[in-house]
Amino acid sequence: MISLVKSWEAILPKFLREDYSPYQCNVSSNREHYNLRAKRIHFQNRIKTWLNTGKNPFIKPVECSHCLFDTRIPNIYIGADGLCNMCMTYQKNFKPEILDSELQTFVNTPREPGAKVDAVVGFSGGKDSAVSLCLAKKKLGLDVTAVLVQNGFIPDLVIENGRKLCDMLGVELVVLNIDLAPYIKEMMDNNFKTGYPCYKCGDMFHKAIQDYCIENRINRIIMGRNWWHWIEPEVRSTRWVTNEKTGLKMQLFALPFVLQLTEKDIYRILDGIGWSTVKIHGNSTNCVIPGLVEYQVSKRLGYHPELNLLSREVITGFLEKEEAKHQLSEIKDNTETLKKWVDRQLEEIKNRA
Structure with missing residues (x-):
């Protein structure tokens, strides 16, 4: 049989x-x-x-x-x-001992010759990167610089709020600029069938921060990511990147994930230091894009485009399933506001040219 x-x-x-x-x-x-x-x-x-x-x-x-x-x-x-x-x-x-090993490797990696700080924190002004900045400074004892990548869709209020946290922690805030609007315009014209803005922004965000680290010989980058960098052949919190021109090896390190924090942990830590994030529609605490594109993309897909991100957060234990569903429950049609934001950014880019 x-x-x-x-x-x-x-x-x-x-x-x-x-x-x-x-x-x-x-x-x-x-x-x-x-x-x-x-x-x-x-x-x-x-x-x-x-x-x-x-x-x-x-x-x-x-x-x-x-x-x-x-x-x-x-x-x-x-x-x-x-x-x-x-x-x-x-x-x-998933093996906890692997994450423990990655944490020790990251903390004990020496500075590159010529680097003025231990690490860069990819600081968006949102809750996850804010906690990463705080823990890097207070828990890990690292000398860090916060690098915020302004994509044109992060409100000034978020940046100023983030600057307050950096001042509170005695950390320098560096703001880099990227032009995301042309890519969003192209996606809009194709009903987002050729791309999702947050994915493109993520690629540009990582490149801008890595370029800054190469220029300043910084070999460690702390991200506010609360899920894995690799899931196969084993779950890992770290992604290694080598710059071919300089030979600099950089660690991109997901600090909330390696510490297995939950969303409740993050808000508790932020409340403990007396700092709060800005609430933005679209399940965001820093950028308006998720809330501006959610209606058009959801209409095409039949489900919320951030379902993928929140599913990963549920899998890692960062969020409970019902809370994740609640965060995706309200979809607003902000199509006209999206067009105005994109047109304004395109006009600014044109004026700089």
Whole structure:
């Protein structure tokens, strides 16, 4: 009987026989560039879910029993135990001792010759990076510089509020500028089928901070990220980047994640030092973009574009599932406000040219 089962399994397609992480699918979670290949993989993942659970995702999306991921997401499938493939991968590869080792490596890495500080904190002015700045200074005892990357959509109030925290901690605040508006305009013109602004901003944000570190010979970058940098072959909080021109090796380190903080922990720490973040619609404490694009992107996808981020926060234990759902429950149509912001930024860029 067992041999018959094994023979039957052998003729099944590979995607039905083997488990795999969402990243191995190599398709966008928010359906950017949703081409024939992406549609095929999405179809396969729904078939896999149907066979695993007995629930038909073509009639109604099947949701993970632990996080918010469901079968509307192209690279997600649900296993027989009710967990999505992201939760499966995280649980299989998470080892606390690895995070402990990464923390020790980061703290004990010496400065590069010529560097004036131990590390840069990628400081957005929001709650997670604010806690990272505070803990880097007070808990880890590092001499740091806060670097804020202004994408044109971070309100002045957020920057001034962040400056107050830096003054309180005795930390220098450096503001770098990037021009995100042209990319958002292009995405808007294509109904966001070719990209999601926060992903593009993230790439530009990392490049700006790394360029600053290369110029100032700083080899450590602290991020306010509350989820993993790598999930395979093991969950890691650190991403290593080497600049080919200078040979500088930089550690990008997710401090809230390595310390396994929760959102409640973060607010408790900030309350303890008497500092609060600015509340912005769109599940943000620093940038207006998530709240300005959520209606258009949600209308195209059928789900909130920040579902992916909050699902990862639920998986790591940073957020509870019901709280995550609550944070995504209100979607506002800010299309006209988005156009005004983008037009104003494009005009400023034109005037600088």
